Amino acid sequence: MAETKITALKFGGSSLADSAQFNKVASIIRLHEGRFFVVASAPGKRSKDDTKVTDMLYKCHDLASSGHDFMPVLSDIRRRFESIAEGLGMDYDFSSDFDTIRAHLEKGPERDYMASRGEYLNSKLLAAFMGYDFIDPATCVFFREDGTLDAEATNNALGKQLSGRQHAVVAGFYGTGADGRIKTFSRGGSDVTGAIVARAAKADVYENWTDVSGMLTADPRIVDSPEPISEISYRELRELSYMGASVLHEDAVFPVRSAGIPINIRNTNRPEDRGTWIVPHRDSMADGSRVVTGIAGKKGFSSMRVEKAMLNNEVGFAARLLDIIAAAGVSFEHVPSGIDTMSVIVDSSDFRAKRSEILENVRDRLAPDALIVDTEIALIAVVGLGMVYRKGVAARLFSALADADVNIRMIDQGSSEINIIVGVDESDYEKAVRALYEAFFRL
């Protein structure tokens, strides 16, 4: 007898924005066999100028907490849900739920509680439409006192809830805080709920359904119609995400990664597309596999350069320098070093706030010969499993940048074989990304 297949499916806000989208989601769900668990977001935008239900809920909260009349907005929210139910031909009564929300708002609204109601209501509605059980994450997703997810407690409680069931719908985005109140993840947190459901269900795959056919090889605001990525390893994803490529909430990776569960990013509006597979391991030397998996980057970095004669002979100099930066609560991205010089690349906004404190401490404690701050640096990561071991990759990369007349401010390669990170002037950023895309994807 074959093992029962287990699937976790997460649908984003645009996938559940109206009844037409609900119907698409329902047919996608019904194609699945075995046991499966659905995580639903709040209704998203139906068109470009539409408002997400979560934003309406925040507005409601803000009006209520500042003593203004929230009822018109709350009624709009209720009408959004009613129109979905009507469009699905359902006879669904929202009265008791909205009475509860209204009572909460009148008593003194909590921001996280309010924000969570979009997922709560939408998931209950989807569960009713599909005929599945609804699971309220308030009963099984737990946060610690410091606000981070209590992964093990959650996994145990959620695992118990799922184990007896064939199918269920779990509301995304929230759980219960250490103080017993509703607490949400940061925006996009339903991705995290999907990941912890996948882990707790011991799923074979975590399907993340959204409105694009996978992750793209470059930022579509910079590069015209970049290719989607067909397969990417967790490590490559982490590097691209860290550098700004957004497809999943950052924290959504770890629960499934540690459990070895692949993620499949799919398009609710084009379910026939294969989407992007995020896998624990992949064969970068397979036929047709590209050298580079993706390109991502961010503006907003600064460099602080410390020059001091014989610095390299001072054992502990770098540790003291980084300690000063850490003590100011600033984290750094790279530490390029020369002979007698060492730089630290930091996030400009973090650094700006602590700049004088850091510079003063460096001057006092390290007595540098020179201390130079450079701002407006953009970092670009070119990521590809095993790319560093392939002949000519660095040559192609730097030739592309040279041909595009891009000045290279920093290069960091060597800690992992899957990326080269280049620093350029912010004003050259878009040009550099386009040149790299051309070099690795259009040739």
Next chain:
Amino acid sequence: MAETKITALKFGGSSLADSAQFNKVASIIRLHEGRFFVVASAPGKRSKDDTKVTDMLYKCHDLASSGHDFMPVLSDIRRRFESIAEGLGMDYDFSSDFDTIRAHLEKGPERDYMASRGEYLNSKLLAAFMGYDFIDPATCVFFREDGTLDAEATNNALGKQLSGRQHAVVAGFYGTGADGRIKTFSRGGSDVTGAIVARAAKADVYENWTDVSGMLTADPRIVDSPEPISEISYRELRELSYMGASVLHEDAVFPVRSAGIPINIRNTNRPEDRGTWIVPHRDSMADGSRVVTGIAGKKGFSSMRVEKAMLNNEVGFAARLLDIIAAAGVSFEHVPSGIDTMSVIVDSSDFRAKRSEILENVRDRLAPDALIVDTEIALIAVVGLGMVYRKGVAARLFSALADADVNIRMIDQGSSEINIIVGVDESDYEKAVRALYEAFFRL
């Protein structure tokens, strides 16, 4: 009235190896005008298979201190000096000097004292030959208790000795330690004496006379007849020297650099050659100026890579990592970092001795997901003032390495605009240096 020109001239061992070389040195010295001060080394090799006097002195010391008969070697040394004096037609009596040395050896020899006698005797001989005063650095070059040069005390004492004189010969290589005994610099330390003499004399130039027509653009053991460097800034020199290009003792740079005195490396056997000018500042955009000034490198590095999920979010992680390495007394060369991974490039021999201590501490205190040590890495520095701001330099560099089939293990660029440092497999080192030389000097 024009200012009197002041020159410091240092002659290496091969420049003073025999009477023919002494005569060359004398004519070079006599071409100088104004005030000048000469620093002399011990007699070097007269031919490839010859022995340097300093090595003979060390041998003498070792024989004496292990209770063996040192007289045959001491007599050989005396004959070396006598043959120089004879060749110069001088009637010079070494008896009292050699009696003193013999008495010292019999009483219980000190290694540094013995090593210093080559410079002492050769400089006295040169002073007598030229008719100049001899200055014994035992009276004016001072070391601190920790063994480092006491630069200020030396500068004062030496300055006083020189100020009343037009010309003098100063013995290189040694001075007086904090304990009042003779103490030498490390091998090649006469270069340092030359530099401190130049500083103390407020010289206009420090001429360093040796047996090559300047510093070379690459290691001649790897590249066939590399070009000499005509002009190089102190900063470029420091980077090339640090990475193994040897022309001057490393510590010889700082005294003159801080005083803004240029160094001119000259060839005693080809005094007509312009040699290499080491200058405080130079115009890298001048006509005919090369993009790259020189290439140097070293084998013998290892990398320790630490992988840990969310490492970049752990403020202070790097400081703690480098602190462990500093606490083990190991200094590091580079810290390439990726996302969730950080490497430290260290000298293999330093690291080997502390490896288990460091790895254990990293495991205990940083709880990494993975900890990987790679050995047999060679580092290559491609150095050129302003090269990083010139278009296409990185492209040319990496294309050359790719065409030569060299795998790039690490790249570090960004802390100074004058170099790019590349890590390659030790087995690819020579091939890589040749490819880079071809790319930047033969095209």
